[in-house]
Amino acid sequence: MSTFAAVVLFAGVVAYAVLGGADFGAGFWDLTAGGAERGRRPRHLVDESLAPVWEANHVWLIFCLVMMWTAFPTAFAAIMTTLYVPLGLTALGIVMRGSGFAFRKVVVQTDQQRVVGAAFALSSIVSPFFLGTVAGGIASGRVPTRGYGDPVTSWLNPTSVLGGVLAILTCAFTAAVFLTAEARRRDDDELERYFRRRAQVTAVVTGVVALVGIAVLHADAPRLFDGLLSRGLPLVILSGACGLLALLLLSRAAPRLLQGLAVAAVASVVVGWGVAQYPYLLGTHLSIQVAAAPTSTLWSLTLVAAAALILVVPSLALLFSLQQRGRLEA
Amino acid sequence: MTLASLAAAGASSVPSQLLPAREQMAFTLGFHIILVPFGVAFTFLMLIANYRGIRRQDADAMLLARRWSQVAGVLFAVGAVSGTVLSFELGLLWPGLMGRFGAAYGIPFAVEGLFFFLEAIFVSIYLYGWKRMAPWPHFWSGVPVVLSGIGGTSSVVAANGWMNQPGGFQVRGGRVVAVEPLRVFFNAAFWFEALHMLLAAYMVAGFMVAGVYAAGLLRGRRDRYHRLGLAIAFTVAAVVTPVQIFVGDVAAREVFHREPAKFAAIEMLPHTSTHVPETLGGVLIDGTVRYGIDIPSGASLLSGFSPDTKIYGLDVIPAPVRPPDDLVTTVHLAFDVMVGIGFALLALALWFAVVWWRRRAVPENRWFLACTAVSGVLTVVALEAGWVVTEVGRQPWTVVGRLLTRDAVTTTGNLWLFFGATVLLYVVVGAATVYVLRLMRRHWQQPEGNGEEDVPYGPRTRQDAAVPAGDAA
Ligand code: HDD
Ligand code: HEM
Ligand code: HEM
Numbered sequence: 001m002s003t004f005a006a007v008v009l010f011a012g013v014v015a016y017a018v019l020g021g022a023d024f025g026a027g028f029w030d031l032t033a034g035g036a037e038r039g040r041r042p043r044h045l046v047d048e049s050l051a052p053v054w055e056a057n058h059v060w061l062i063f064c065l066v067m068m069w070t071a072f073p074t075a076f077a078a079i080m081t082t083l084y085v086p087l088g089l090t091a092l093g094i095v096m097r098g099s100g101f102a103f104r105k106v107v108v109q110t111d112q113q114r115v116v117g118a119a120f121a122l123s124s125i126v127s128p129f130f131l132g133t134v135a136g137g138i139a140s141g142r143v144p145t146r147g148y149g150d151p152v153t154s155w156l157n158p159t160s161v162l163g164g165v166l167a168i169l170t171c172a173f174t175a176a177v178f179l180t181a182e183a184r185r186r187d188d189d190e191l192e193r194y195f196r197r198r199a200q201v202t203a204v205v206t207g208v209v210a211l212v213g214i215a216v217l218h219a220d221a222p223r224l225f226d227g228l229l230s231r232g233l234p235l236v237i238l239s240g241a242c243g244l245l246a247l248l249l250l251s252r253a254a255p256r257l258l259q260g261l262a263v264a265a266v267a268s269v270v271v272g273w274g275v276a277q278y279p280y281l282l283g284t285h286l287s288i289q290v291a292a293a294p295t296s297t298l299w300s301l302t303l304v305a306a307a308a309l310i311l312v313v314p315s316l317a318l319l320f321s322l323q324q325r326g327r328l329e330a
Numbered sequence: 331m332t333l334a335s336l337a338a339a340g341a342s343s344v345p346s347q348l349l350p351a352r353e354q355m356a357f358t359l360g361f362h363i364i365l366v367p368f369g370v371a372f373t374f375l376m377l378i379a380n381y382r383g384i385r386r387q388d389a390d391a392m393l394l395a396r397r398w399s400q401v402a403g404v405l406f407a408v409g410a411v412s413g414t415v416l417s418f419e420l421g422l423l424w425p426g427l428m429g430r431f432g433a434a435y436g437i438p439f440a441v442e443g444l445f446f447f448l449e450a451i452f453v454s455i456y457l458y459g460w461k462r463m464a465p466w467p468h469f470w471s472g473v474p475v476v477l478s479g480i481g482g483t484s485s486v487v488a489a490n491g492w493m494n495q496p497g498g499f500q501v502r503g504g505r506v507v508a509v510e511p512l513r514v515f516f517n518a519a520f521w522f523e524a525l526h527m528l529l530a531a532y533m534v535a536g537f538m539v540a541g542v543y544a545a546g547l548l549r550g551r552r553d554r555y556h557r558l559g560l561a562i563a564f565t566v567a568a569v570v571t572p573v574q575i576f577v578g579d580v581a582a583r584e585v586f587h588r589e590p591a592k593f594a595a596i597e598m599l600p601h602t603s604t605h606v607p608e609t610l611g612g613v614l615i616d617g618t619v620r621y622g623i624d625i626p627s628g629a630s631l632l633s634g635f636s637p638d639t640k641i642y643g644l645d646v647i648p649a650p651v652r653p654p655d656d657l658v659t660t661v662h663l664a665f666d667v668m669v670g671i672g673f674a675l676l677a678l679a680l681w682f683a684v685v686w687w688r689r690r691a692v693p694e695n696r697w698f699l700a701c702t703a704v705s706g707v708l709t710v711v712a713l714e715a716g717w718v719v720t721e722v723g724r725q726p727w728t729v730v731g732r733l734l735t736r737d738a739v740t741t742t743g744n745l746w747l748f749f750g751a752t753v754l755l756y757v758v759v760g761a762a763t764v765y766v767l768r769l770m771r772r773h774w775q776q777p778e779g780n781g782e783e784d785v786p787y788g789p790r791t792r793q794d795a796a797v798p799a800g801d802a803a
Contacts, residue, residue: 052458055410055450059443065417066443069428070436073506077429080421081740088748091418092755095411099759102407106766116762147425148742293433293506300511304440312447315474319451328458 001299002292005071006281008305010274012067016060017270018174018263021167023054025175027097027124028168029198036114042179043117045191047105049182052328054101056319058094071301072291074145075281082149083137086130093127096120125168132167136160139273140221141283158220162213169206170266176202177246177262181255185324196250203247207240223284227276235272239265344736350745351423352735354752356721358415360714361756365409367713369449370479370528371535371566372402377472378562384465390555394562396460397774398539399472401767403457408763410450415752423745426738427728433506434499434514435492435729441515442485448478483531484524491519494720495588496729518588522581523720529574530713536567537675538706544699552694561692564702567709568679575672579632586633589730590642592723595653597629598622598662599643606630606641610666614655617644651726651734664718671712678705 026046033039033046069076080087100120107113133155140159143149154160176199183191217225228236246261253261281291292298322328376398383392417439421428427435452474459468492498498513499506543559586593598609600617606629612622627637634640644652653661678701685693693699724730728738 052454055407055454056447058410058414059447059450062414062417062446063443065421066436066439069421069432070440071433073432073436074429076421076432077425080428081425081742084422084740084743087418088422091415091422092751094414095755095759098411098414099408099762102404103762103766106404106770147429151743293436294509296509296511297433297437297506300437300509301440304444308444308447312444312451315448315451319455322455322459322463327462328455 001295002071002289003279005067005292005298005301006278006288008301009064009067009071010271012060012064013274014267014270016057016064017170018266019053019057020060021128021171021266022174022178023050023057024124024128024168025171025173026050026179027121028172029175029179029195030117031121031125041191042194045179045182045186045188045195049179049323050101051105052323053319054098056316058098061094067301071293071298072281072288073293075143075286075291078143078145078147078149078282078286079134079138081147082143082151082154083134085151086133086137086155090127090130090134093123093130097123097127124171128167128171129164130155132164133160134163135167135273136163138282139163139224139277141223141285143282145282145286158216159224162209162216165209166206166213169202169209170269173199173202173206173243174262174266177250177258180250181258184255185326199250200247203243207243210240224273224276228272231278232272232276235268235275239269239272242268345739345741347423347741347743347745348736348739350749351739354745354749355419355423357749358412358419358752358756359717361760362409362412362416363713363717364534364710365405365412366483367531367534367538368402368405369409369453370476370483371532372398372405372539373453373472373475373479374532375535375539375563375566376402377469377476378566379558380469380472382562384469388558390558391562393555394559397770399457399460400770403453404763404766404770406453408759410446412756412759413446422748423740424728424738425740427733430504430733431496431499431506431729434496434509435489437509437511437514438485438488438492442482442489445478445482445485448474449482452478479531480528483528484520485515487524487527488515488517488520490720491523492517493729494523494592494724495519496732501732519584522577522584526574526577526581526716529570529577530709530716532570533567533574533675534706534709534713536563536565536570537702537709539563540567541703541706544702547694548696548699548703557692557694560702564682564692567675567705568682571672571676571679575676578669578672583633586641589723591644591647591653591730592661592719593633594642594644594647595658595661595723596665596719597641598658599629599641601645602640602643604630604640605637606639608632609662611663613659614662617655653725657722657725661719661723664715664722668712668715668719671708671715675705675708678702 026049030039030043030046033042065076068079096119100116100118100123103116104113104120107116136157136159137143137154140157142154142157142160176195180192180195180199183189183195214225217228242261242265246258246265249258249261279287279289281288319328376395379391379398380395382388383390383395452471456468456472456475459471463471492514495518497517498510498515500508540560540563543556543563546556547560582593582596585596597606598612598614598619599606600614600619605627607624607626608628609619609622609624612619614620629641630637630639644658647653678698681698681701682693685691685695685698726734726736728735
């Protein structure tokens, strides 16, 4: 039962990493799109493809928080009291990002757009970085069971920094692939080439960082390293293969296939982390079973998750299909 | 932690984080709650206008619906992100609450998450579906927004009700065991709190929107568009107001029976007695009530329908958990403000009803319009005051009888920095929100462009690529 709850929670983490990640990555491309004149067309594509979905994608984060504090309350408190610096900054970053994005659609003067656009784009990089450091801190076992761990080294350490950088890169990669697909759907060759090039560059950089990361993990988080290279190995390989395939097919495959591959690449590496960590929630000191809430609580969460499956999943599917068929227009 | 704060913590055993944590929680919730009515109830007004627009081929109503949805879109985004901050804060500021009681207290939030999902999804479909969806499917895509708004509100308030009247769990060895989810969710405070909040959301949205159009009418824009905007919003608000007063009265009696400490603070009653007067205004100084106006036996009559009704005073609360005088005064005055505003708005609603009954038209008398123009602000004041009654009235408890606020708070980090950064950011975001809304209005008032065409940065896709957006430098 507790394992099941952990799986549901982790499914939320994966969904947020993929969908929220694609949103964050779009912000990354927004930031790097250059001056107002040059960046106009890519920014416009970012806007059009992001506007209808970002709020729904963002709810996955709420889902993770809520699942965490209900199913694993002590672990939640431990994480929050240890990693409060990056988490607090993430929260503020999310406010900046969401409101900046919403405002940008309304203001029309270029200088104002620049300010709110910059707020949106900058926080799109800051937030995933900090979330990545949080993941690194948890994965490398730096959160003590009773919480109140070191407020600095828990997130300023090799694994966390690796996590942060990888988070930014994978977000950028997924977003670039999504935007390439989006541009193709709109028959916009120029933008398609634009984002394809960026997808290729980030894919290569991500690959290199991931390889360097293996060495970092070996030195800094041996348990995670072992787990990833034993139980997690098939998933890590799968992730690499999907990424590579997406890269190779970037100029040919149907948009939907491309998106699927990018999603699989990110999802499988995150799942790999989960598998490597199992059966522990924090380091090797707090197991899922010990941290879990009473069974009746887990049951009610299961019911909520089932209701979500019945209600939310079809609604999300409706939203995405309307968007991809061009029925939703900013 | 600095040496000084360590010393202070040792002396009073109150963590130095308590004050900034409370300030921050109150500030961010107070901000967030203003946006909530727009996600929950404004969308309902929008659907009424939408329905009318389709059914009666009413172009004015259609335009109202369209513009309202754009306003709702902006406010919904700010509401969502400020709500996310609250979720983080529950852990960052109150780990003692979440770590100890998350297994029970978290359940309503999990249900809330479900409704947020649905709300966010259908808001997007509705908001971006105007151009390319057929009218009726588009209208129906808005209905789940209203329904999930009701569900979401009920769930969050269920969590709050549980803090006031906790139930449905047992604690053994410091851990929550044997949780009964249904009793957690449908706790004793759930029904009246959730209903009261929901009605408050409809009042805020109704009077706020009515106020905007009343201001427009006052400035001489006496067209059908403004009258219709006023009529739709005001009608909803006017219908809800008397119901709200009834529910508030029920809530007060429930609090009298089940939360005597809070009721003593609301009535600002130092000593247990019968024939308790209803004190309007006033302050509590050194345990005695000053400067209030007394209605003889009023409180006893209202709470038990008889002057002999005994009401417990602050004296029955054990000294270590007795709220200080200034806190009691705050709760009492907040209650008076809320109730006062409730009755003032009832009078306004009656005025509207009488004129409508006699003339079948929206009153356009300057006084009525001026009162309506400020009514929206008053509802927000009542909303905030209501939460102050509930939240401050619960102190020093976070979970009544179970967890003191000072045991719930985090004991690490300098929260003043976090608080400062949050205030700064929220002030900017709040100001920008107001600015952006005014900007939208300005576009709409321009004769040629009606604002719907605004796009950030560059040209549009395909069919309307000819329209250049804004004044690109
Ligand atoms: C479900 C949870 C929840 C909900 C719906 C609310 N609150 Fe609350 N509030 C808390 C959860 C909470 C809390 C985290 O549990 C605090 C911190 C300490 C405490 O006793 O309760 C709190 C404290 C707290 C305080 C400080 C009280 C004091 O220190 O004297 C204020 C002024 C408010 N809140 C105001 C609000 C407002 C304006 C709300 C409207 C949105 C609101 N609360 C809803
Ligand atoms: C401790 C208290 C609270 C927490 C933790 C909280 C949490 C949240 C979160 C995480 C969101 C964003 C969800 C999204 O992305 O759509 C949100 C928005 C919302 N909140 Fe709160 N909330 C609190 C208080 C309240 C209260 C008292 C209400 C009262 C009815 C409320 C009603 C809503 C609604 C309806 C939304 C939907 C979007 C909108 O703002 O229009 N919340 N809240
Ligand atoms: C006029 C008669 C009214 C009465 C007798 C009344 C009574 C009460 C009482 C007793 C509470 C405390 C409940 C608790 O702590 O559990 C409360 C809370 C509250 N009131 Fe009122 N109220 C009235 C009008 C209003 C109005 C007009 C508004 C806003 C438009 C409002 C908004 C609130 C809110 C938001 C709360 C806090 C949360 C909740 O209980 O839902 N009230 N009210």
